[in-house]
Amino acid sequence: MSITKIMDTKKLILWIIFSFSIMLLWHQWQNDYKQNQYIQTANNSITDSTTIIPNIYHDTKKYDTGDLINVKTDLLDITLDCLGAQIIKVKLLKYPSLMNKDEGTILLDKNDKNFYVVQSGIISNKAKEEFPNHQTNFTFNKDDSIFLGNQKKLVFEANVNNVLLKKIFLINEKSYNIQVIHKLTNNNKETIYPSLYLQIERDGNEPYGISKFYKTFTGFAVFSNKEKFQKISFDDITKNKQKYIKESSNGWIAMVQQYFTTALIPTPGINHKNEIVKINDLYKNTYVARVIENLEQVLPNHTISNTSNLWIGPQDQNTLSQLSEGLDLVVDYGFFTIIAKPLFLLLTLMYKIFNNWGWSIVFLTIFIKLIFFPLSSASYKSMAKLKDIAPKIQSLKEIYNEDKQKLNIALMDLYKTEKINPLGGCLPTLIQIPVFIALYWVLLSSVEMKGAPWILWINDLSAKDPFFILPSLMMLTMFLQIKLNPAPTDPIQAKIMMIMPIVFGFMMFFFPSGLVLYWCVNNTISIMQQWFITKNLYHS
Missing domain, CATH: 2.70.98.90 (Beta-galactosidase; Chain A, domain 5)
Known part of the structure; x- marks a missing residue:
């Protein structure tokens, strides 16, 4: 893969947490848990004469009642x-x-x-x-x-x-x-x-x-x-x-x-x-x-x-x-049960403190973001440096427009001079993905969310937001994240980045409000961390 493509691709990493979760759900539904096609399966009959259960399954009596x-x-x-x-x-x-x-x-x-x-x-x-x-x-x-x-x-x-x-x-x-x-x-x-x-x-x-x-x-x-x-x-x-x-x-x-x-x-x-x-x-x-x-x-x-x-x-x-x-x-909890179990215990501990599952989600998300702050800091610093040298990158593309090999060599020299790792923004984010997917499953599968209120209009964290306030806030935070990150040099990727918040926001209209609350808080803290790190980086 060329250096140019690496640089553009990593700008999509922030959305992997969301897209991967959705794709994982879709994959499981399609392959494991989809509704059956009612195929006749003769091999399912019980042949052991010592365990024959009364066969009333071709009789309307199955639906009768006494x-x-x-x-x-x-x-x-x-x-x-x-x-x-x-x-x-x-x-x-x-x-x-x-x-x-x-x-x-x-x-x-x-x-x-x-x-x-x-x-x-x-x-x-x-x-x-x-x-x-x-x-x-x-x-x-x-x-x-x-x-x-x-x-x-x-x-x-x-x-x-x-x-x-x-x-x-x-x-x-x-x-x-x-x-x-x-x-x-x-x-x-x-x-x-x-x-x-x-x-x-x-x-x-x-x-x-x-x-x-x-x-x-x-x-x-x-x-x-x-x-x-x-x-x-x-x-x-x-x-x-x-x-x-x-x-x-x-x-x-x-x-x-x-x-x-x-x-x-x-x-x-x-x-x-x-x-x-x-x-x-x-x-x-x-x-x-x-x-x-x-x-x-x-x-x-x-x-x-x-x-x-x-x-x-x-x-x-x-x-x-x-x-x-x-x-x-x-x-x-799916594939990441080994991570999800401790997260649920942490969530339960938060509930003992706040006596509200909504606030427990908020503070657990804050706690996780603080733990991963060193990794996030490395990622945001790398993205900030890339954003800073974006004009130089664009200039090199114009100079070597017809020669991709020379462009890649020039970009490598530029990264070496500026002391930038083009993959520096990807790896820290990838490490965090299993944790955020595990927390996603915890919130989706835990019965504690059923009928649990948060504040004001949210009276059931397992149900969708009745006024779509949280999904709208989530779309806003996603747009803000896009603005804080370096713009993709590929026009098609730039359009995709702008459409993604709308697509995900629409899907969130129908997701449990507890999940959307988690994503809103996660995005908001990410924006605050990125702004703080970028500001200090430029100041120094």
Whole structure:
């Protein structure tokens, strides 16, 4: 590459942080998380006869409902269906919906447009032997259920082939974690060998309220001590390319989306199988992630019990890490997680000081800019020197207009005489890029931004600026940065530089205000630092 091109190209480096972030999001969406094309995948069917789950997927009964039971806590509004004793709707009351601020965010739902439920049941090691499962009609036991107090208790019962299954849901008033107890009684004269399955089933639709201008991961996740954290996208499942640990005695499975997760945590120490499949349905294609636990044999007139945990709620990293190992990893920070984790801890520390996530973003950005000030200083000094010798560069271009080789030699001599490194403005900025991209993902993926106010008109840092004030300020700061930097000698590049603030500013109209606030503060501090350094340089 010629020296002229190096000099012109480095003027675009200041925008790499923004463009790289956008391109990274777009790339991930296109290649990993795009909506599936509903390709028929016969290989996804379960062939192990010991783990056959009731096949009702070509039956309209999938969309039927039985008697509905509703329970509400301070945090959750839950609807359970007596058909299967399954959870078919959950509303998160502390997180306002982007569609309606007066309503909580709907996470689970079962209707004509959306299908996202949690189910469980018992299967036999004999192919034709049926036990209570998620297509069985259960009876709600009002006498044993408790709706008052800090812990609700809901009891459902079903008897199939002299096997009685009691499903007990223990729902705490102040927790998103639900204890699910399965009590199995064998009223037969013979010993039975049952297995318990717990599953999350949902369609491939985008979650409620997700913006079309930025994408985060939506799909399943599996964790075990052996393989650690594994993500499985809908597209991988459709193409039968899903890779995850198939058997384990620990860990969990989860459905992950921006801000929220639904996680099934089976009983630790019991061997279980993990299965993630696509169900090709005549009405709606769905995806299922399940764990299947081999229960102990049940002698005649004996009862066994199994307890598992079900988390339906926000990606609260602190609480999730205490509930089960690795569960906090459902917060998706992308490629730069190793940098993003410490940044989130710093952001949390700022929140403890200011008790406002908006001001925490402001002061964390200031803190990071101060840390990188030596690198920024070197970059700004290099750009200031280049701007100072711009007339000499232009003069050399006019002299050697027809001879690029001589022009490059002359430019090298000029840089050597003026003691300027033509790449001096690029390298310091490139070093900082991973940190700023990591902070970008922290602000985009952290549920703490959901419904969090800043000041005046910003009452939700996860939503776009309702009056577009922050995006407008961001465009202004980008124009100011352009004016402070040496003008590109190439007219085409000069036009691109002037258009970029408008393009990015328009995109920011639809981005979360917390992200735009971060970019505004970052740009403003960059302008102040550059002005201060340049002024002192010329003064000296």
